[in-house]
Amino acid sequence: MSSKYDALVAREKKVLCQTYGRYPLAIEKAVGARMTDLDGKEYVDLLAGIAVANLGHSHPELLKVMAEQAQELLHVSNLFFQPRQVELAEILLSTCACDRVFFCNSGAEANEAAIKLARRYMRTVRYKDAYEIITLTGSFHGRTLATLTATGQAGRIKEGFEPLPEGFRAVPFGDIEALRSAVTQKTAAVLVEMVQGEGGVLPLPEAYAREVQEICRAAGCLFMVDEVQTGLCRTGKFWAHQHFGLTPDVFTTSKALANGLPMGAMLAQEHVAKGFVPGAHATTFGGGGVVSAVAAKVIEILKRDDMAGQARDLGALALDAFRKVQDKHPECISNVRGLGLMIGIELSAPGEKIHSELRERGFVCNLAHGRVLRLLPPLVISADDLLAFAAALDDIIESNKA
Ligand SMILES: Cc1ncc(COP(=O)(O)O)c(C=O)c1O
Structure with a gap:
C-alpha cells in the first residue's frame, strides 16, 4: 500500500468510530462501473456501493438534475x-x-x-x-x-x-x-x-x-x-x-x-x-x-433504458460464465446462484484469499459470510467486464492449485 493510503488510514483510525471492517482500499473517484483509488489504480466495480449505483457512478443526467435542483x-x-x-x-x-x-x-x-x-x-x-x-x-x-x-x-x-x-x-x-x-x-x-x-x-x-x-x-x-x-x-x-x-x-x-x-x-x-x-x-x-x-x-x-431487461440479460450471461468456472473447479466453487445482477458465488472454503487476489487484479466485490463472493454490479456494467471477472476468478483458482 502507498504512503498516501497509509496516512489516510492512520487518520481514519483516530477520528472515526470503528464500526466498519474495511477493505484495504481508499477510493478517490468513480465513474460508470469503474473506481479509482488514491494512487490512480483503476478497479472494475462489481458492488456499486452495495447495490446503490444501479445506473453507474457519476451518471451525467443525474449530475445535471442534482446541480439544477440544488439551485432551485x-x-x-x-x-x-x-x-x-x-x-x-x-x-x-x-x-x-x-x-x-x-x-x-x-x-x-x-x-x-x-x-x-x-x-x-x-x-x-x-x-x-x-x-x-x-x-x-x-x-x-x-x-x-x-x-x-x-x-x-x-x-x-x-x-x-x-x-x-x-x-x-x-x-x-x-x-x-x-x-x-x-x-x-x-x-x-x-x-x-x-x-x-x-x-x-x-x-x-x-x-x-x-x-x-x-x-x-x-x-x-x-x-x-x-x-x-x-x-x-x-x-x-x-x-x-x-x-x-x-x-x-x-x-x-x-x-x-x-x-x-x-x-x-x-x-x-x-x-x-x-x-x-x-x-x-x-x-x-x-x-x-x-x-x-x-x-x-x-x-x-x-x-x-429498460434496465430490468439489461439486468436479466447480463445476469444470465454472468451466471453462465460463472457456472463454467464452477464446472472447471467443482471442488472450489460449491454453488453459483442469483437473480438478475444479484449474484452469489459460494466457495467451498473460506474465501478471503481469492477475494483479496481479485481486488489486487482490479476487481471489487463483496465477500459475504467469509465464503460467498457477492456481486451487485452497476446495471450499466459491460458484458466484457463480467467475463473478465470470470476469467480472473478462473485463473486465481487455477494458480492457487499449482
Ligand atoms: C435488505 C436490506 N434491508 C435493509 C437494509 C438497511 O439499509 P440501510 O443500510 O440503508 O439502513 C439493507 C442494507 O444492506 C438491506 O440489504
Missing part, C-alpha cells in the same frame, strides 16, 4: 407541499401496485416505517391487538433497534444492545410449515426479502414466496417485502416481487433509489396507508428537493 430548492421541510416530492411519488407508484408512499433517508428507516405502519394499522384501522412482526432466519433489515431485532441473524449485530424491542420472531428460511404455525392472531405482518442479500444471495423459492403471501392473506396479517437491495431493476424486474406476480401490502426500497444520495421509501396499499395520520410518523429530510428530483430521474432512466 434544497430543503424546506415537510411542513410544506413540494412539487419534486409529489412528482417522485407519482412516477414511483407507476412502477408497482401500491397507492401511497412515505419518503425517508435509508433502508433501515424505510423498514422502521413499515413496522410502525403495520402495528398502527392493526390497532387503529383493524382494531386488533396484533403487533408481532415475523421475519426469516438469515434476513437483514437494518441497524435501528427495531430493524436489527427484525433481522434474522445472531452475532455482533445484536450483541450488547439488549433489551431489544418486543414483538419480533424469525422463522427458518424456506420452511413453510414453520411460518404457518408461527402466524397467530398477534401477527401484524410477515416481512421478507425476495432474495436475501446480506444473508449470502439466497433467492426465495417461487412456491414458498407465493405461499407466504397466501398465509398472510388467509390470516389477515400484512405481507411486507423488503426491496431495499432487490428493488429498482436489480434482479431483472423493476421490483423483485414482480417475478412471481406478488402484491405486497407494503414494501420498502432505498439503496439505488437516488443512485447514491441517501433516500428511502415505504410504499403501501391504500387501505394499509390509512394506519398513518398526520403526526403519526415523520422525518426531517424525507423527500427533499434534490433527492426527489434525482430519484425521479433515476426511475425515468431505469424505465426508458
Whole structure:
C-alpha cells in the first residue's frame, strides 16, 4: 500500500468510530462501473456501493438534475407541499401496485416505517391487538433497534444492545410449515426479502414466496417485502416481487433509489396507508428537493433504458460464465446462484484469499459470510467486464492449485 493510503488510514483510525471492517482500499473517484483509488489504480466495480449505483457512478443526467435542483430548492421541510416530492411519488407508484408512499433517508428507516405502519394499522384501522412482526432466519433489515431485532441473524449485530424491542420472531428460511404455525392472531405482518442479500444471495423459492403471501392473506396479517437491495431493476424486474406476480401490502426500497444520495421509501396499499395520520410518523429530510428530483430521474432512466431487461440479460450471461468456472473447479466453487445482477458465488472454503487476489487484479466485490463472493454490479456494467471477472476468478483458482 502507498504512503498516501497509509496516512489516510492512520487518520481514519483516530477520528472515526470503528464500526466498519474495511477493505484495504481508499477510493478517490468513480465513474460508470469503474473506481479509482488514491494512487490512480483503476478497479472494475462489481458492488456499486452495495447495490446503490444501479445506473453507474457519476451518471451525467443525474449530475445535471442534482446541480439544477440544488439551485432551485434544497430543503424546506415537510411542513410544506413540494412539487419534486409529489412528482417522485407519482412516477414511483407507476412502477408497482401500491397507492401511497412515505419518503425517508435509508433502508433501515424505510423498514422502521413499515413496522410502525403495520402495528398502527392493526390497532387503529383493524382494531386488533396484533403487533408481532415475523421475519426469516438469515434476513437483514437494518441497524435501528427495531430493524436489527427484525433481522434474522445472531452475532455482533445484536450483541450488547439488549433489551431489544418486543414483538419480533424469525422463522427458518424456506420452511413453510414453520411460518404457518408461527402466524397467530398477534401477527401484524410477515416481512421478507425476495432474495436475501446480506444473508449470502439466497433467492426465495417461487412456491414458498407465493405461499407466504397466501398465509398472510388467509390470516389477515400484512405481507411486507423488503426491496431495499432487490428493488429498482436489480434482479431483472423493476421490483423483485414482480417475478412471481406478488402484491405486497407494503414494501420498502432505498439503496439505488437516488443512485447514491441517501433516500428511502415505504410504499403501501391504500387501505394499509390509512394506519398513518398526520403526526403519526415523520422525518426531517424525507423527500427533499434534490433527492426527489434525482430519484425521479433515476426511475425515468431505469424505465426508458429498460434496465430490468439489461439486468436479466447480463445476469444470465454472468451466471453462465460463472457456472463454467464452477464446472472447471467443482471442488472450489460449491454453488453459483442469483437473480438478475444479484449474484452469489459460494466457495467451498473460506474465501478471503481469492477475494483479496481479485481486488489486487482490479476487481471489487463483496465477500459475504467469509465464503460467498457477492456481486451487485452497476446495471450499466459491460458484458466484457463480467467475463473478465470470470476469467480472473478462473485463473486465481487455477494458480492457487499449482
Ligand atoms: C435488505 C436490506 N434491508 C435493509 C437494509 C438497511 O439499509 P440501510 O443500510 O440503508 O439502513 C439493507 C442494507 O444492506 C438491506 O440489504
